[in-house]
Amino acid sequence: MTIVSGSVYERIYAVVRRIPRGRVASYGQVARLAGLPGRARQVGYAMHALPAGTRVPWHRVVNAEGQISRRRVPGAELTQRMLLEREGVRFDPGKRIPLAKFGWKGTIMARA
DNA sequence: TGCTTGACATAAT
DNA sequence: CATTATGCCAAGC
DSSP, X not given: OXXXXXXXXXXXXXXXXXXXXXXXXXXHHHHHHTTOTTOHHHHHHHHHTOOTTOSSOGGGEEOTTSOOOOOSSTTHHHHHXXXXXXXXXXOBTTTBOOHHHHBXXXXXXXXX
């Protein structure tokens, strides 16, 4: 039997939900915090599978360079950027986010 | 049932 | 810095 509980995506969503407002996390980091090291692609896939009106702050998830990943739907990147700016996240010239400042310090934490 | 695609990451060249 | 190659795994066809 499987060791995990629930689905893999649920874990990913749980981690994404923990991202504080005004902070961003990379796909790889989310995957790692979700206990799925190296499975960053699944994180992206999970985001894509998110239903409309979800409470998961998917917009706080960016790639390792702090840039918004290219999506299938053009213009959607701007939406994500708008949501982030609305939370106080600033973009550097080149559309990059200084992870040194806005990068979420996601600790795996031994569940306090 | 098996191959292809994909909101990625990291290393090598 | 750009491009290529490889690993990873779920969903779609």
